[in-house]
Amino acid sequence: MDQLSLFDREMPQPLAAKLRPQSLDDYVGQTHLLGKGKVLRRLIEGDQISSMIFWGPPGVGKTTLARIIANQTKSSFIDFSAVTSGIKEIRTVMEEAEKNRQYGIRTLLFVDEIHRFNKAQQDAFLPFVEKGSIVLIGATTENPSFEINSALLSRCKVFVLQALSTEDLKGLLVRALKDPRGFGSQKVVIPEQMLDMIAEFANGDARNALSTLEMVVLNGELNGEGVITVTQETLEQCTSRKSLLYDKKGEEHYNLISALHKSMRNSDPDAAVYWLARMLEAGEDPLYVARRVVRFASEDVGLADPQALQIAVAAYQACHFLGMPECNVHLSQAVIYVALAPKSNAMEEAYNAAKADAIEHLAEPVPLVIRNGVTGLMRDLDYGKGYQYAHDTEEKLTNMQCLPDALLGREYYRPAGMGQEAQLKQRLQEIKEWKKEHGA
Numbered sequence: 001m002d003q004l005s006l007f008d009r010e011m012p013q014p015l016a017a018k019l020r021p022q023s024l025d026d027y028v029g030q031t032h033l034l035g036k037g038k039v040l041r042r043l044i045e046g047d048q049i050s051s052m053i054f055w056g057p058p059g060v061g062k063t064t065l066a067r068i069i070a071n072q073t074k075s076s077f078i079d080f081s082a083v084t085s086g087i088k089e090i091r092t093v094m095e096e097a098e099k100n101r102q103y104g105i106r107t108l109l110f111v112d113e114i115h116r117f118n119k120a121q122q123d124a125f126l127p128f129v130e131k132g133s134i135v136l137i138g139a140t141t142e143n144p145s146f147e148i149n150s151a152l153l154s155r156c157k158v159f160v161l162q163a164l165s166t167e168d169l170k171g172l173l174v175r176a177l178k179d180p181r182g183f184g185s186q187k188v189v190i191p192e193q194m195l196d197m198i199a200e201f202a203n204g205d206a207r208n209a210l211s212t213l214e215m216v217v218l219n220g221e222l223n224g225e226g227v228i229t230v231t232q233e234t235l236e237q238c239t240s241r242k243s244l245l246y247d248k249k250g251e252e253h254y255n256l257i258s259a260l261h262k263s264m265r266n267s268d269p270d271a272a273v274y275w276l277a278r279m280l281e282a283g284e285d286p287l288y289v290a291r292r293v294v295r296f297a298s299e300d301v302g303l304a305d306p307q308a309l310q311i312a313v314a315a316y317q318a319c320h321f322l323g324m325p326e327c328n329v330h331l332s333q334a335v336i337y338v339a340l341a342p343k344s345n346a347m348e349e350a351y352n353a354a355k356a357d358a359i360e361h362l363a364e365p366v367p368l369v370i371r372n373g374v375t376g377l378m379r380d381l382d383y384g385k386g387y388q389y390a391h392d393t394e395e396k397l398t399n400m401q402c403l404p405d406a407l408l409g410r411e412y413y414r415p416a417g418m419g420q421e422a423q424l425k426q427r428l429q430e431i432k433e434w435k436k437e438h439g440a
Helices: 006-010 039-045 062-072 087-102 119-123 126-131 166-178 192-201 206-218 232-239 251-265 269-281 286-304 307-322 328-340 346-360 376-380 421-437
Strands: 052-055 076-081 107-112 134-140 157-160 187-189 227-229
Touching: 039 062, 052 062, 062 076, 062 107, 062 134, 076 087, 087 107, 087 119, 087 126, 126 134, 166 192, 166 206, 192 206, 192 232, 206 232, 251 269, 251 286, 251 328, 269 286, 269 328, 286 307, 286 328, 286 346, 286 421, 307 328
Parallel strands: 052 134, 052 157, 076 107, 107 134, 187 227
Antiparallel strands: none
């Protein structure tokens, strides 16, 4: 039930609001939930909906989907914001919903940013959800397991909504240019490449993509014939992305990540942080960069500085929590740290060497001595016979054979001897000498 004043009706609507889908057929994305035969679509079409939580990033259609559900199930729709409402407002809405129920009208209460409600406010919904006075649909960008009371969460089905793909967003932009509710009644010239860029910059957010399109069209160059032309300069100004625009799937994307990786490998923190800034300011997904740094921390640093991996993973988590632009300093910290860290590629070389042997010797049996004899039959077959428990020895070492016979004597891990790996190299040498002396 939307209550709009005269002034609200006279205000021009944003493009995203004008193009809001009215049916499941018009809805874009979430095919894992709303594709033909998928669970949520079946519930909606069968009018069997119950209280639910939509969990997903901004701009993926949580509010729109709730409105579509209300329309399709002929429910009274109440849009409720957790930012501006308290318990008093909740009770008022609940009383209205209870009256509707008595008249046989189902009320669908949509609560945006439900994670912002405290425990008492969330608890206020419980009796009405249990009685069936309302069908509650909560929307959240945060993990419901941590942000929503267990009592309320147990009464709701959680549906995970995913960020829209670049192809989905481009389709929305093309539709906006053709639809009379958008710019279909105007002559707009905008190269396809720019639509790709807008879709990329939106990072899965439909509202962001449509808002950017609206801004570039409104600021396009209008000629005497009424044709609006969107130029590269207009797009750069509206997105604050000067000459940094680039296709995340094109050559420049791979050139830049290569430059970042090789600058870190070459222990050049200045070059590394420059290439990092080039990528982030061009609209690159910070989580993509963070994943590459996590990989680098083991591939190029490894045990020369084990803390590098911890810092890289922490930076990834910070990017997930904060997003851009706040997470730029966390990525800078990780990039500079791994650039300055001592280098070793022993982890990658060890795995690749072991992988080659694993593929060539797929059928090598596990030595009986290190098999687990959990049944009498296994023990009769000598599983675990002769096993030596290293902690029972003074040196915490045994001469037990752990590699298959065909691979006896293979060496995969070869410490580079940089940083902390120098200590590991010495330790490994001592272990090998001890085993040689004791007949291993």
